[in-house]
């Protein structure tokens with residue numbers, strides 16, 4: 525059986541590799557010539573645990589190859605991005621153009637799956653009509669489904685296989701056919717439903733997390749006002765069997781949590797009150813971090829501040845929607861500061877400002893701010909910091925360094941600014 529996967533990004537590429545490993549003939553399609561050329565040599569540019577090995581093996585076995593154009597297959601999987609417009613409404617243009625691009629290659633009986641995250645009713649109202657206009661009856665001639673990806677970056681290869689998978693069909697038959705495609709690869713449960721229910725479930729998963737993080741960020745701000753350690757509060761409250769407070773931080777990033785809740789707000793703005801407010805609270809965190817940095821360095825004229833970590837979370841190279849990037853850009857624009865930026869996971873071409881080594885960044889710094897919980901920052905060499913810094917103060921916004929204030933070092937945290 526042959527599968528054609530459109531989009532070789534953070535989701536499409538691991539999906540292609542895992543399907544090829546399971547024995548499918550897979551052709552991965554991308555508009556980026558470099559990605560296609562590299563993949564055909566068994567190479568990739570994105571960072572994801574275990575992915576280079578699986579991709580190399582799949583390409584060498586002849587089961588996986590890349591192309592700039594789609595081709596005939598038994599199943600098509602669309603895994604392209606759905607960005608948001610300026611007004612936060614979903615931009616489904618890439619999904620639409622991917623569907624239009626595969627139409628000439630689709631034949632009766634094929635399975636067409638959209639994995640990209642989409643607003644509720646997109647399969648019914650936008651994707652199905654594309655096939656109807658091309659002369660297909662989308663309910664009879666093809667099997668159209670939404671099967672949202674739910675994998676966590678950093679654990680993609682494990683979660684692709686082990687997570688339960690939601691399969692929402694335009695018709696019950698489509699759902700069954702799409703489920704068959706995943707059965708060969710997925711060991712988790714395959715949960716069959718309608719397309720619109722699958723769309724809404726996916727969005728609510730990420731919204732649940734975003735709302736809970738907003739609650740934790742609000743708790744951190746309250747604790748700062750009241751002189752309480754929010755991390756201790758979270759640790760103790762979470763010993764209750766039905767409480768699971770999340771962790772506060774510099775904001776919420778990535779292409780999922782910081783985006784998906786807006787797809788619900790867009791469709792039901794009056795009803796989606798808490799969802800919208802949570803987005804606003806999480807969006808307020810970068811400025812909150814900068815306000816704290818200003819406060820911590822207010823006694824120094826043009827303090828040197830070393831900003832550590834640019835990615836939206838630890839041990840990945842993804843800077844999309846990263847609150848750290850917003851913080852860095854605003855700090856660089858602010859003439860009050862002398863800023864240096866360090867991230868061992870990010871390449872210079874990913875960002876629009878210079879990057880420094882650890883040594884360059886900490887040299888004569890008055891403050892080191894941790895903005896991503898990379899492993900490298902969980903075991904910082906304290907003597908290196910105290911020897912190089914002008915004033916050994918750390919602001920750990922991710923509560924990840926494991927350091928506490930002592931005689932040689934002062935440590936502030938979001939959630940504990942006493």
Ligand code: SAJ
Nearest residue numbers: 673674675676729730770771773776777778780781836837
């Ligand atoms: N974060 C906090 N506090 C927390 C947890 C996370 O501030 O307690 C922040 C992170 O630092 C990061 C952001 O939230 O900036 C998002 O990180 P994440 O690890 O929660 O999730 P993502 O965006 O990497 O992946 C999510 C996952 N969804 C859920 O856990 C419900 C993943 O399973 C989805 O597949 C993915 O979104 C997606 O593609 O939709």
